[in-house]
Amino acid sequence: xxxxxxxxxxxxxxPLILNATLLFTWITMGLLVGLSGWVTRxxxxxxxxxxxxxxxxxxVDGICNQIRExxxxxxxxxxxxxxxxxxxxxTCNLLTVIPGYHAPTGxxxxxxxxxxxxxxxxxxxxxxxxxxxxxxxxxxxxTPIMLPFQIIGEFSRTLALAMRLFGNIMxxxxxxxxxLSIVPLFxxxxxxxxxxxxxxxxxxxxxxxxxxxxxxxxxxxxxxxHVFTQENGNE
Amino acid sequence: MLINWFTVFAQVFNFLILVALLxxxxxxxxxKVMQKRQTLIAERWQEAERLQAExxxxxxxxxxxxxxxxxxxxxxxxxxxxxxxxxxQRLLAQVRQAIAEQRAAWQTELHQEQTAxxxxxxxxxxxQTYAIARQALKDLANADLEAQLVQVFCDRxxxxxxxxxxxxxxxxxQTNQPILIQSSFELPLALRxxxxxxxxxxxxxxxxxxxxxxSDLFCGIEIKLAGQEIVWSFDTYLxxxxxxxxxxxxxxxxSHHEPHFSAGAGCLL
Numbered sequence: 127x128x129x130x131x132x133x134x135x136x137x138x139x140x141p142l143i144l145n146a147t148l149l150f151t152w153i154t155m156g157l158l159v160g161l162s163g164w165v166t167r168x169x170x171x172x173x174x175x176x177x178x179x180x181x182x183x184x185x186v187d188g189i190c191n192q193i194r195e196x197x198x199x200x201x202x203x204x205x206x207x208x209x210x211x212x213x214x215x216x217t218c219n220l221l222t223v224i225p226g227y228h229a230p231t232g233x234x235x236x237x238x239x240x241x242x243x244x245x246x247x248x249x250x251x252x253x254x255x256x257x258x259x260x261x262x263x264x265x266x267x268x269t270p271i272m273l274p275f276q277i278i279g280e281f282s283r284t285l286a287l288a289m290r291l292f293g294n295i296m297x298x299x300x301x302x303x304x305x306l307s308i309v310p311l312f313x314x315x316x317x318x319x320x321x322x323x324x325x326x327x328x329x330x331x332x333x334x335x336x337x338x339x340x341x342x343x344x345x346x347x348x349x350x351x352h353v354f355t356q357e358n359g360n361e
Numbered sequence: 362m363l364i365n366w367f368t369v370f371a372q373v374f375n376f377l378i379l380v381a382l383l384x385x386x387x388x389x390x391x392x393k394v395m396q397k398r399q400t401l402i403a404e405r406w407q408e409a410e411r412l413q414a415e416x417x418x419x420x421x422x423x424x425x426x427x428x429x430x431x432x433x434x435x436x437x438x439x440x441x442x443x444x445x446x447x448x449x450q451r452l453l454a455q456v457r458q459a460i461a462e463q464r465a466a467w468q469t470e471l472h473q474e475q476t477a478x479x480x481x482x483x484x485x486x487x488x489q490t491y492a493i494a495r496q497a498l499k500d501l502a503n504a505d506l507e508a509q510l511v512q513v514f515c516d517r518x519x520x521x522x523x524x525x526x527x528x529x530x531x532x533x534x535q536t537n538q539p540i541l542i543q544s545s546f547e548l549p550l551a552l553r554x555x556x557x558x559x560x561x562x563x564x565x566x567x568x569x570x571x572x573x574x575x576s577d578l579f580c581g582i583e584i585k586l587a588g589q590e591i592v593w594s595f596d597t598y599l600x601x602x603x604x605x606x607x608x609x610x611x612x613x614x615x616s617h618h619e620p621h622f623s624a625g626a627g628c629l630l
Contacts (some may be wrong), residue, residue: 130363132363132365134370140373142367143367145365145368147365147368147372148368148371148372148375151372151375151558152375154378155382158379158383158387159379159381159383159386162382162383162386163386166387166390166391168446169391169394170394171394171397171398171401172398173398173402179394182387182391183391183394183395183398186388186391186392186395187395202392202622204385205388205392206380206384206388206574207380208375209383209388210379210380210383210384213383214376214379228530230372233363233364233365233368233372234362234363234364234367235364235366235368235372236368236372236526238369239369239371239372239373239375239376240367240372240376241368242369242373243373243376243377256566292363325574
């Protein structure tokens, strides 16, 4: 039994080994991009919207509202990054209901990659919002003694971010597999439904945490300090 | 090892590509169309507010015009009533005048008809009375009306009062004009001689005597002597009868009293 879809090799002949994580990531990307491109090729400005456009607008507007509520700021600069995080993770998690689909988020490589993206994105957004000196000066506050702890905190929260998502998805898949072998009827279905709920929640948690990290590094850091603290406490 | 670093970097690359693709295919178009819709709704909202303001202004204008119209309506109504009243008064006066004119014309016509009727009646009464009296005298008294009339006339000439006699005699002495004797009937020769003898007996006459039959004189005889006239006829009776008939026709239309004709004496003028 494979713990991670990285271990499922699709094509080993090529110099770069193609595993299930990459394959299903591409499938998910293709699905997301294809659906978006198909819906947005004929957008209507009038209030009578096609159902697919209405659904996508609800999703995008919901993400924008969440970003606005958390950052108290214009959501557009964060929308592409945070929204893609949420959509990719939630799509991967929801597609696990399809037999044979291996969620890329069940791979520690994927979650690490996403966490690395967040890790890099935080200083990028912070420097863009505050400037280079002011951003790095924030690591010396309230006292330079806290600099090592700040750096450790940056790495630890990135690691926690990756491990949380990986652990939840991987454990959900493992639990479903174990229950399927023990109780093949009815219980796996309930566990699959619970897995869908957990998948959505984990996507939301990952995205919100990434947003909080980015927002804490930006000019709105002080406004959302209590949120940041609360989220770290939950970890 | 659960972490495949090749996969990690590949996933980082994949994620960045996905961010770019979704930004291009999803976020920008959706945000753009939402922004357009928001702008459209805002424009429509402003347009609706502008139209509402215009509608309010138009409503206020209409209400003001309606109020002015009501006031004008009251004014016009009062003026129309005044004009109608004046027109009614004018028409009433015109009608009264027309009625008065028509009444006057009718009264004139009635008066003319009454006059014509009285004239006709007078003629008929004259003829009938004359015929009846003549026939009655002939049947009852075996007398001729004309002869009796001339006889009475001659008697009256002989019985003239002194002042009248003197006036006529004086007038005859001062003129040479012929003496004209008019009668309503043709006087026979005997009667002419009787009248001539009566005149010559009473007055000294040198003038010639002419006898004329005339229709103006009814049942009577008239002598014109030097500006003096001596008449003996039915005219007085007929005038009385005509006066009574006229009074009966003009004043007492509803009264049905029978006209009574009293015989009156003739007169000598």
